[in-house]
Amino acid sequence: MKSGLKVAVIGGGSSYTPELIEGCIERYEEFPIQDLYLVDIKEGQGKLEIVGNLARRMIEKAGVPINLELTLNREEAITNADFVITQLRVGMLDARSRDERIPLRYQCIGQETTGAGGFAKALRTIPVILDICKDIEKFSPDAFLINFTNPAGMVTEAVNKYANVKTIGLCNLPINTRKQFAAFFDVDASEVEIEMAGINHLNWTTKIMVRNKDVTQSFLDEIPGKQGFTMKNIPDIEWDRDFLLSLGSFPCGYHRYYYKKDEILQQQIQQLKDEGTRADEVKKVEVALFERYKDPNLSIKPPELAQRGGAYYSEAAVNIMSSIYNNKKDIQTVNVQNNGILACLPSTASIEVNCVIDQQGARPIQLSTEIDARIRGLLQVVKAYEELAIEAAVHGDYSSALMALTTHPLVKSASVAEKILRDILDENKDYLPLFFSESKTI
Amino acid sequence: MKSGLKVAVIGGGSSYTPELIEGCIERYEEFPIQDLYLVDIKEGQGKLEIVGNLARRMIEKAGVPINLELTLNREEAITNADFVITQLRVGMLDARSRDERIPLRYQCIGQETTGAGGFAKALRTIPVILDICKDIEKFSPDAFLINFTNPAGMVTEAVNKYANVKTIGLCNLPINTRKQFAAFFDVDASEVEIEMAGINHLNWTTKIMVRNKDVTQSFLDEIPGKQGFTMKNIPDIEWDRDFLLSLGSFPCGYHRYYYKKDEILQQQIQQLKDEGTRADEVKKVEVALFERYKDPNLSIKPPELAQRGGAYYSEAAVNIMSSIYNNKKDIQTVNVQNNGILACLPSTASIEVNCVIDQQGARPIQLSTEIDARIRGLLQVVKAYEELAIEAAVHGDYSSALMALTTHPLVKSASVAEKILRDILDENKDYLPLFFSESKTI
Amino acid sequence: MKSGLKVAVIGGGSSYTPELIEGCIERYEEFPIQDLYLVDIKEGQGKLEIVGNLARRMIEKAGVPINLELTLNREEAITNADFVITQLRVGMLDARSRDERIPLRYQCIGQETTGAGGFAKALRTIPVILDICKDIEKFSPDAFLINFTNPAGMVTEAVNKYANVKTIGLCNLPINTRKQFAAFFDVDASEVEIEMAGINHLNWTTKIMVRNKDVTQSFLDEIPGKQGFTMKNIPDIEWDRDFLLSLGSFPCGYHRYYYKKDEILQQQIQQLKDEGTRADEVKKVEVALFERYKDPNLSIKPPELAQRGGAYYSEAAVNIMSSIYNNKKDIQTVNVQNNGILACLPSTASIEVNCVIDQQGARPIQLSTEIDARIRGLLQVVKAYEELAIEAAVHGDYSSALMALTTHPLVKSASVAEKILRDILDENKDYLPLFFSESKTI
Amino acid sequence: MKSGLKVAVIGGGSSYTPELIEGCIERYEEFPIQDLYLVDIKEGQGKLEIVGNLARRMIEKAGVPINLELTLNREEAITNADFVITQLRVGMLDARSRDERIPLRYQCIGQETTGAGGFAKALRTIPVILDICKDIEKFSPDAFLINFTNPAGMVTEAVNKYANVKTIGLCNLPINTRKQFAAFFDVDASEVEIEMAGINHLNWTTKIMVRNKDVTQSFLDEIPGKQGFTMKNIPDIEWDRDFLLSLGSFPCGYHRYYYKKDEILQQQIQQLKDEGTRADEVKKVEVALFERYKDPNLSIKPPELAQRGGAYYSEAAVNIMSSIYNNKKDIQTVNVQNNGILACLPSTASIEVNCVIDQQGARPIQLSTEIDARIRGLLQVVKAYEELAIEAAVHGDYSSALMALTTHPLVKSASVAEKILRDILDENKDYLPLFFSESKTI
Numbered sequence A, B, C, D: 001m002k003s004g005l006k007v008a009v010i011g012g013g014s015s016y017t018p019e020l021i022e023g024c025i026e027r028y029e030e031f032p033i034q035d036l037y038l039v040d041i042k043e044g045q046g047k048l049e050i051v052g053n054l055a056r057r058m059i060e061k062a063g064v065p066i067n068l069e070l071t072l073n074r075e076e077a078i079t080n081a082d083f084v085i086t087q088l089r090v091g092m093l094d095a096r097s098r099d100e101r102i103p104l105r106y107q108c109i110g111q112e113t114t115g116a117g118g119f120a121k122a123l124r125t126i127p128v129i130l131d132i133c134k135d136i137e138k139f140s141p142d143a144f145l146i147n148f149t150n151p152a153g154m155v156t157e158a159v160n161k162y163a164n165v166k167t168i169g170l171c172n173l174p175i176n177t178r179k180q181f182a183a184f185f186d187v188d189a190s191e192v193e194i195e196m197a198g199i200n201h202l203n204w205t206t207k208i209m210v211r212n213k214d215v216t217q218s219f220l221d222e223i224p225g226k227q228g229f230t231m232k233n234i235p236d237i238e239w240d241r242d243f244l245l246s247l248g249s250f251p252c253g254y255h256r257y258y259y260k261k262d263e264i265l266q267q268q269i270q271q272l273k274d275e276g277t278r279a280d281e282v283k284k285v286e287v288a289l290f291e292r293y294k295d296p297n298l299s300i301k302p303p304e305l306a307q308r309g310g311a312y313y314s315e316a317a318v319n320i321m322s323s324i325y326n327n328k329k330d331i332q333t334v335n336v337q338n339n340g341i342l343a344c345l346p347s348t349a350s351i352e353v354n355c356v357i358d359q360q361g362a363r364p365i366q367l368s369t370e371i372d373a374r375i376r377g378l379l380q381v382v383k384a385y386e387e388l389a390i391e392a393a394v395h396g397d398y399s400s401a402l403m404a405l406t407t408h409p410l411v412k413s414a415s416v417a418e419k420i421l422r423d424i425l426d427e428n429k430d431y432l433p434l435f436f437s438e439s440k441t442i
């Protein structure tokens, strides 16, 4: 690795960027970025400039010698980068809003990263990421692609299958989970170790160690009725005690969409009627945020950003890059290729598990707990969906798309899958060129 | 194998028995049964006598030298048998009626062999079959257990895991499917070959050969809109052409419960309101049938039996026994242990695939078609359910039971699973001793 | 399949051809060849004519309407063929003689199809077969390639990996083994069923059924001391009783090279001194045979051919083609792709096991016996050798070649492997163009 | 883990013990042993006292508060221990001497831990270790068994299969290899990272990183002709450059027995003639060592011990215990259960690979390099041998024993295997009670 660290952020105009900048400033000593490129597309130029100027003020105030560049030239940003971070959103919040609405028309859960909504996002996003990979292969073949773009697990799998780029998929759920356990047990996060098993946004905590003691069973016994174990964007429905003890491991926030499908669906239908979708809510937050960012006197990350979600995003990002840069060999939970770790999934699947992080990247550690049929069934059917959705996205293939949706547990039936797919294709025409080229028919 | 063939039929008082008797008579030459034992439990003695007397009249009329015995002594029936056929129904039609009603209370499909209904049936049935296996191990260790009792795939898996008995699980769906193709193509059944892959009642026809020509794709293209491809007990909802071509293989009748979950659920809710469940309907048919059976002038299988369902049941049963007895090495689609044939399922799972049948039993043939994610996802999640349900049934284990239902695609959520499970346990107390012994708590 | 059956025999000038012709004549009724093409290369034209004229006389005498064509034009022979049979020998018997001599220089067993000798044969043969496959892909894409050319298992695997041709690898060992059992038990061959597991020329009989009775253990107990269980070309060294009972299955003739490595090596060294190699012996037989074939009065297969080896070659060949042609679905032991049947070998490996043969080709049947470590170790190491040897042959790759030989249990060490490889490359220059192209260096 | 650390050393009277004591003293601060039990059997009491007294003097001189106990009471030593170290030698050096001689009678390599010699050692050792495990299960179920006793990989596998004890198998080869690379590249050991893959004493270094740079290929290119890459007890025969580059990874010292079988065998035959076996040599060293140990003025590890072999044994031992005790999560190469890490080996096999070490024990990390057929063949056949040898040792089973030896690449043939086995059984009667109980016959 060269001594002068270069980091390129694709989707640099995101409202999350100040979070990332803050992290880079705070951890400058161990991870001394020399050149930081924020890159965005033409349509995002306005936001890029607002966020970029705030970033510049933050760096100046902190007095760290990071050279910040704002650019629309992706090639320039990627060339010789050590790390390429992708935090883009194809179609922006309007697309997300559609993703959340379409499934609800058919009494199916509408969610940004899972179910039919996440599927639509995958179709839009994967080809764009693979296009970025082509640039990395050409202009910075040794760079690591640190992908935050959702659906992060599917993007990781698509990159591993269809590009020749070293990639790690990142989500802030694992780091949040660990901090939530620390808060629950009233200990420092460093005193908590967890074993996580599964795939992105469908991840079971199979073991919880607090101060070197296995507290998994007692936790499952005590947690029902208490709150605090979800993500900003997921309703905090309580888990039932019998259920948790039967499952034998702790589900992640997103599991509520599966195990509490019914209740969440009712909430979403009501919420849509009352206030619109989560995307609509976020849009308002974003407008306010960008107004706030414009303030020339603002030179820190504004506290309002916390409401946006994405807690610890920056910590997760700098953690992984610093561990690679410093060859730390510490353990983080990220998305990588399976290759036998979860025997019930294909070798080429992406999985989200505990990994050793060092200069070679992320290598998963054998699980100490058995993944039995309690976890296996749901895990396998969602992975099969992901595999089909990736094929659909990469090839613009209608059949794979239909079967992906048909396979997904949050879609009610093949007939509903067909209707949802028609709507998704209709309303995302501009972002799905592979589906609308001449030669595509079934 | 001894020269004097002995066959024991457990659940001999079933209304299906005349079908089986007819088959044994018609195929006497190639499968010369010497001793045929119809055995039933005390509660079924009345039916056993009615059916048994009809059977006797049928045998006499046909003039074949089959010695028929009616008995309540299972040990006597099994001792030295060459084949033990199980066609029992624990809890009889009343239990089935409950199985069909309970899930519907919670807007889930109520079906005899799949979903929460099939689950309840599994809980009641598996311990009884394993008990029969203990008799076979003791009194007739070389006998083949030919199991027709549903859920036939799960019963087969339970026997392979928990008993030391040679068993083959049988369903009349494969033979019906082949005959339906023959009718569709207007050829003789012998001119149709099909490759089936999957598990009992969730079985995809992956290849259709008619007169040595692969017609799979053209069939999938033409079939939508045409009828005739279902079982007596399953609503004949049409498949969509895009869906079939995307799936690339032909689903079985039971697939409608999954791919058409929504539509079927609406039908069931309506039907329950209008006329009750399928069990209620069957009960009426059975009352009439037994009245008919009593007629001392009746000495053939009455045509009314056809309405009961179970078409070709007898053909399937005699086919398998005759191929074993005569070491035929022909190909039939039955339920056996996986052991690598479907790589996406555990080795110990039962699967329903094409097998070579000979004196050694049934050995599956490698598939010529790839089982990709289109099939894999649904197959794996249902198999995980089956694995958990078997554990629940064998050990009377509440946790496995709850997770089995939670895992099943026809159950809406973990919360619903819990409610359904409570009802099932409540309403089947008499048939689930393992769940209600002293030591069982969660 | 068209009504007018066309068969092309590549290497038609082989001394074995009259055997094949006899089989085609005898089975004409069930396998009515219309056009039979014997094709050979320029260097083999003389032999082709001698054999071809004998073939013509045989056909005429038999009065069957087979149209025989002799040609050097491979494309013409292959075009629209239903079956392409390969029975060629690259480098002819002179190359075999070298294959048998080189390893002996270094105190390693010299054998035509296994060990370092078989390796040299693989290097010469595989590229030629793949070249033939290109013609089949172009001129007869639906044809079956019935490959008799050794090493038949490796050739099958190479075709499955590097060509798009339906192929079945054939060896006369399985049919011989069955007939030897029949002779031993003094029953008709039809009364013997055997389960074979392994790979070509390394194949264990794991179960022997005689008149529907499993006689495996008693056979293993009785056979030692008795003879008759080997191939013409393999020394008939007795098996030890303790060894057979410990192994638990019956080894094939070629296993002597492994289990009796020491004894065979001593015999070979002595034999080389006394009389030369087996190739030298065969050469003399062949000269005499071709003299005999020239006799214009000869119009049957001369009995002298039996001495040449290859017993039942023709029966095996016609059996497989007729079962395909007639969609027989009988069981034969042939070489096909593994795909999970032998879990201890790669999916893409070729294996030699019992298969159902019908118009779709050969599909293996699940084994009824477990392949445990007794068989697994040797099987895996030889298959790893085969995999490396195939890579070496296909790519002309020195590294793979060296590691193939190093891996083979019949080669003494890596140092010896290096010496043998140098000799093989030196003495086969004309037949290994891929190894001697400009760009090849290590 | 309790605060007062207790360590029990089974085979405490070994000449290696001062090495271990030195390590415990030097690392006392991070690994503060409170109670150190050296335990031995009656026959070893004399040695135990000599070594124990030296240990006591070393501890006193160092001034660390370790309480040392010498005992013949294994139960007392194990009770409540945190770590149980096994470094025993069943039959002592006399048995080793026989192990080395017997195979040489039949022109097979005679070696302490591999081949037929290692096999004999496995037969003697495994039942003793399993007996120790019974004590651990009873008296200290949470203890880690740190096994140094050879064959360490097979012992680990036997414990994992037949006991319920947390175990890690340890060898000093990995730590030596790393230090040898450091010396070769003239860097500190901390600057070298290696990926090792394989099983104990058959372990390939698949990747070498020096100061974060992958130098594997250049190392393989340069190393031939240079020395220093072997163990004390293995002849330092040079590797050939073509061979190393073809293999693509760096073999361990013990690989010479396989890849250089021929050369080593000649050396051993000569050495036996000239000076006896390695055991004979070691015996002399040991006599001198124990004389030295008796010196009441000696209170440090005497430098002569270095000649004995076992370099860094103590470092390896304290490393693993300290990482567990301190929950370090560093990476060490030890023997653990496979469970999917090496896909080509059974799940239950023991493997020797890089592991994360923490309070939960050792969990392997996914390999970053592919294990292809170059490595796979030899690895699989030796593992199959190990599996059979373990069965033989645990059950006293002659058949498994014969097939184990027949399968081993260092045994010439099945016939030789039989002869060697007879000799091993004859000459180890006293140590193989399971083979000589009444009921054992084949």
Ligand SMILES: [Mn+2]
Pocket (backbone or CB within 6 Å): A150, A152, A170, A171, A172, A173, A201
């Ligand atoms: Mn996320």
Ligand SMILES: [Mn+2]
Pocket (backbone or CB within 6 Å): B150, B152, B170, B171, B172, B173, B201
């Ligand atoms: Mn059925």
Ligand SMILES: [Mn+2]
Pocket (backbone or CB within 6 Å): C150, C152, C170, C171, C172, C173, C201
């Ligand atoms: Mn052959």
Ligand SMILES: [Mn+2]
Pocket (backbone or CB within 6 Å): D150, D152, D170, D171, D172, D173, D201
């Ligand atoms: Mn060692």
